[in-house]
Amino acid sequence: MRLPGFKCVVTGGASGIGAATVRRFVSEGAAVCILDRDLASAEQLAAECGGETFALELDVRLEPSVQQVADAVLSRWGSVDVLVNNAGSELNKTYDQTTLDEWDRVLDTDLKGPWLLCKYFVPSMVARGSGSVINVSSLNGLVGFPLSTAYGSAKGGLVVFTKDMAIELATSGVRINCVCPGVIQTPMMERWTDLMPDKEEAKAMLRGVMPIGRMGTAEEVAGAILFFASEDSSLCQGAVLSVDGGFTAQ
């Protein structure tokens, strides 16, 4: 058990990497609050996990909702040990095809959301002098890709946000770190390949992107998130961990 009795919050915990993280945390002894726009799936997963794990509906883009949810969680649990900012929204368009609404959706979900969650959860961690925040960025936050200006800007912003927060929190006892997954087999990836004229060809191309020759699994990313959630990473502050089958090693 690497998270015995830990109280954890996972945004976007109803699907993909978030759901794998919820399951892994529970198997390591934690109780998890699953925050997601998709309440039905979040509740289904909470019921599967049992114990003290529960689900609440949240759109991470909305400050009043984030504040309300943080108040509810903190009054129920007193404090939280781990916050995982995982909820994310993708866009595959060139800079000039991207509409203002699409830009705002991606930046608000992938960058403003993690900041809002930190704003309302981290002060209680600081007050008791411990806690761990893990931001889920992307390899798109580290290197340039075509069709990625909005998503890459948000994920790159999240990398630097992690580092800035790490310095602000350095002596507080609260750690904040970041994982950058490569191509991971999740519903988000399925949605992307669904847009392609030949889905199987697109998947083969994606496997080829990863030097290891296959896509990653949500469980493999959850393992990296667990490392930052647990005391095993006690010296990590503002670290950015690529979980990408060697992509950024090239």
Ligand SMILES: NC(=O)c1ccc[n+]([C@@H]2O[C@H](COP(=O)([O-])OP(=O)(O)OC[C@H]3O[C@@H](n4cnc5c(N)ncnc54)[C@H](O)[C@@H]3O)[C@@H](O)[C@H]2O)c1
């Ligand atoms: N799948 C990949 O290849 C990949 C690669 C790098 C990074 N990521 C990042 O990993 C994270 C998880 O992605 P995934 O592949 O598991 O995606 P997914 O689509 O399977 O899951 C995303 C979850 O976030 C929730 N969500 C979306 N917008 C929300 C909002 N505004 N408020 C609350 N919840 C919201 C969705 O309902 C869903 O449950 C994202 O931040 C994504 O950008 C994914």
